[in-house]
Amino acid sequence: MDQTVLGTQVYPYSYTTQIHSQCIIVNKVDGSSSSGEGSKPVKRRRKRRSKGSSATSEDDMTAIGVMLRKRKLTDEQVNMLEFSFENEHKLESGRKEKIAGELGLDPRQVAVWFQNRRARWKNKKLEEEYAKLKSQHDTVVLGQCQLESQVLKLSEQLSEAQNEIRKLSERLAQETLTNSPGSPRSVEANGAPFDFEFPPDINYSVPFYMLDNNYLQNIEYWDGLYV
DNA sequence: TTGTGTTTTACGACCTCC
DNA sequence: GGAGGTCGTAAAACACAA
Numbered sequence: 001m002d003q004t005v006l007g008t009q010v011y012p013y014s015y016t017t018q019i020h021s022q023c024i025i026v027n028k029v030d031g032s033s034s035s036g037e038g039s040k041p042v043k044r045r046r047k048r049r050s051k052g053s054s055a056t057s058e059d060d061m062t063a064i065g066v067m068l069r070k071r072k073l074t075d076e077q078v079n080m081l082e083f084s085f086e087n088e089h090k091l092e093s094g095r096k097e098k099i100a101g102e103l104g105l106d107p108r109q110v111a112v113w114f115q116n117r118r119a120r121w122k123n124k125k126l127e128e129e130y131a132k133l134k135s136q137h138d139t140v141v142l143g144q145c146q147l148e149s150q151v152l153k154l155s156e157q158l159s160e161a162q163n164e165i166r167k168l169s170e171r172l173a174q175e176t177l178t179n180s181p182g183s184p185r186s187v188e189a190n191g192a193p194f195d196f197e198f199p200p201d202i203n204y205s206v207p208f209y210m211l212d213n214n215y216l217q218n219i220e221y222w223d224g225l226y227v
Numbered sequence: 228t229t230g231t232g233t234t235t236t237a238c239g240a241c242c243t244c245c
Numbered sequence: 246g247g248a249g250g251t252c253g254t255a256a257a258a259c260a261c262a263a
Contacts, residue, residue, distance in 0.1 A: 072235075072258065093248080112237055115250080120234095122251090 073113070077103045081110070085117050 073081070080103055088095070091114045100107040 071237095078235095091249085109236080111249080113235095116236070119251080 071109075073105075073109075077105065081113050081117070085114065085121075089114075089118055089121065 081099070084095075084099055091099075091111060096107050096110050096114075099105075100110045103110070
């Protein structure tokens with residue numbers, strides 16, 4: 001691959017160079033077009049130009065736009081810019097000029113670098129915020145699942161208790177009728193144990209604490225007497 | 228080597244602030 | 246009105262699998 005070395009930078013192909021301020025603009029000699037702008041429909045998009053370019057005609061603009069190549073910053077330049085960014089994300093004019101002078105860059109390059117760096121920083125922050133919210137959401141969902149599971153378990157226990165009470169009630173009623181043939185004790189006529197009535201349509205998926213309070217008292221009463 | 232995805236540099240459009 | 250910000254995008258540079 002044909003390369004031209006510019007200072008510490010190595011560029012592919014054969015280029016001519018023009019020095020604008022402290023920014024090295026690299027132009028390709030043969031002027032052949034690289035990958036095509038225009039492959040996608042872009043609205044209100046203007047041709048690219050170098051800052052301060054004195055290109056006047058449309059043809060000149062096109063040539064420069066097509067031939068312009070990017071200059072990759074050195075590790076040292078990037079490190080210095082990162083260091084500067086750590087101190088302050090914004091870039092006032094004086095600081096920009098100072099950094100550009102120290103790094104041998106065009107002030108415009110420094111400004112662009114800070115713009116892009118802020119965008120990356122913002123994206124990173126958004127990703128971190130998203131991860132944090134997702135973690136909180138997952139924790140809440142897990143807690144909800146555990147509670148639902150607990151409710152289901154308790155509902156099953158309640159259902160089993162209901163069945164047990166029903167069986168005992170039926171057995172007791174049967175025994176009462178069998179043991180007192182001369183004076184049958186009416187379930188309705190003899191007070192407390194047989195005054196008990198089951199709620200007609202218990203929804204067992206409803207947590208126990210939502211059940212009628214009198215009903216719960218009746219269960220305790222039965223528990224004390226017969227269980 | 229080549230196709231493809233990601234990162235970096237650069238720019239245009241638009242917005243806000245002084 | 247100008248300087249400097251964000252946003253969206255182009256395109257070069259780079260990484261890497263096939």
